[in-house]
Amino acid sequence: MxxxxxxxxxxxxxxxxxxxxxxxxxxxxxxxxxxxxxxxxxxxxxxxxxxxxxxxxxxxxxxxxxxxxxxxxxxxxxxxxxxxxxxxxxxxxxxxxxxxxxxLLTGGSLQDRLDRGRLEPSEAARMGREVLDALRAAHAVGIEHRDVKPANVLLRPDGRPVLTDFGIAAVREATSLTATGSVIGSPDYMAPERVSGKEGGPASDLWSLAMMLYVAVEAHHPLRRDSTLATLAAVLSEDVPPPRQAGPLTGVLTALLVKDPLARPGAEEVDRMLAVAAGQAAPPATGGTPADAAPAF
The missing domain is CATH 3.30.200.20 (Phosphorylase Kinase; domain 1)
Known part of the structure; x- marks a missing residue:
């Protein structure tokens, strides 16, 4: 300096x-x-x-x-x-x-937007598709984000989302930099497998995306508790209650917010589901599987 x-x-x-x-x-x-x-x-x-x-x-x-x-x-x-x-x-x-x-992005964050009120399901679905597209681009070059949450989604002046803060991203050739025994990520949005200390994978980022969209439309976090330890315990042991205000987003949230990462749909299927929820034309299916989200880590 x-x-x-x-x-x-x-x-x-x-x-x-x-x-x-x-x-x-x-x-x-x-x-x-x-x-x-x-x-x-x-x-x-x-x-x-x-x-x-x-x-x-x-x-x-x-x-x-x-x-x-x-x-x-x-x-x-x-x-x-x-x-x-x-x-x-x-x-x-x-x-x-x-x-x-x-x-420089001057539209604030998604968290700032949610502080003013919940999103309608179709608006959340449109935003979710764009964040998903950003994640797919990162996954395609071997990068997991590991901290998808409203504060890490910034907005352009026209409201379009931009994913930021890759500071704890897991890159295939550099995963040893994760501190042993540390909580790396935001407990509220961490997938259960990451809480339990497993490597996770692209499916873990999809859990975080779904939890972010759940919070966006429901205006509360279903597993947040009074302490970090209690929140982590809830993520590990409690089922996510069905959303009540998600409307057409209900299906994708229910499909992604499950404990087993192998049971979650892949990014291509999630994109189609979000397109339907957003009232947009769904992309054609190409026969992908949950592994289509990114190469295996």
Whole structure:
């Protein structure tokens, strides 16, 4: 980072931070100005929850840095209008945390939209098809998202969804970076097999998509409890109650929100079901199976 004027933060001599857009346990996302190309961008700053991580846990710091670099590389491999575009990465080397420069999306998140009220089933189905298409593009190059949830779906000004935050994506050649014994993902939206410590697969992302759509139309989460442990226990042991306001989405939610990932329909069938629920023309069937979601991991 460089400072060219008092109070003015410029990253890599090029990206001037304008204002903070949001943040979480892994850091902050900033609105920034690209001084070279004269455009606004989003810049993700990694800030570990424990500021002493690098000093007292160098291995943890190294893993965090590698995870951020992996996010950038994962995003760079997926070219799709419903996946956030990465422009640049600033990496100062060992002992530093990278910054990821991405396209700026100004329509808020799906979570922001749901905070104002539930979606109608047809609207949720249309949005679900686009997020599904983003997942299929990621799965096709061997990437699972692993954290599909409303906060990680950003909206363009016209309302079209864009999947972001691939920071814990599982890439086939780099799965060893998942911390042993850690809860990697959002408990509310994790598939049961991932909660139980199994590898999961594309079908696990489809569970998360379905749970997100369930919450979108029902305006509540059916398995959320008062604590993380209680929520994880509910995901593992309790059946998802049938939705009451899903209308034409009921069939796809019921089909996907089952404990056995092998019993869930594949992405191609899910797309057809969502198309029907959205009142759109369903794509022709090609005889796919649940394994059509992506190559086996």
């Amino acid at each position: 460089s400072r060219t004027e008092p109070g003015r933060r410029v990253i890599d001599g090029r990206f001037e931070l304008v204002g903070r857009l949001g943040g979480g346990g892994m850091g902050w996302v900033w609105r920034a100005r690209d001084l070279a190309l004269h455009r606004e961008v989003a810049v993700k700053e990694v800030r570990p929850p424990d500021p002493g991580l690098a000093e007292y846990d160098p291995e943890g710091a190294r893993t965090l840095r590698e995870r951020v670099l992996r996010e950038a590389r994962a995003l760079a491999r997926v070219h799709h209008p419903n996946v956030v575009t990465i422009h640049h990465i600033v990496d100062g080397g060992e002992g530093t945390y990278p910054w990821i420069v991405m396209e």
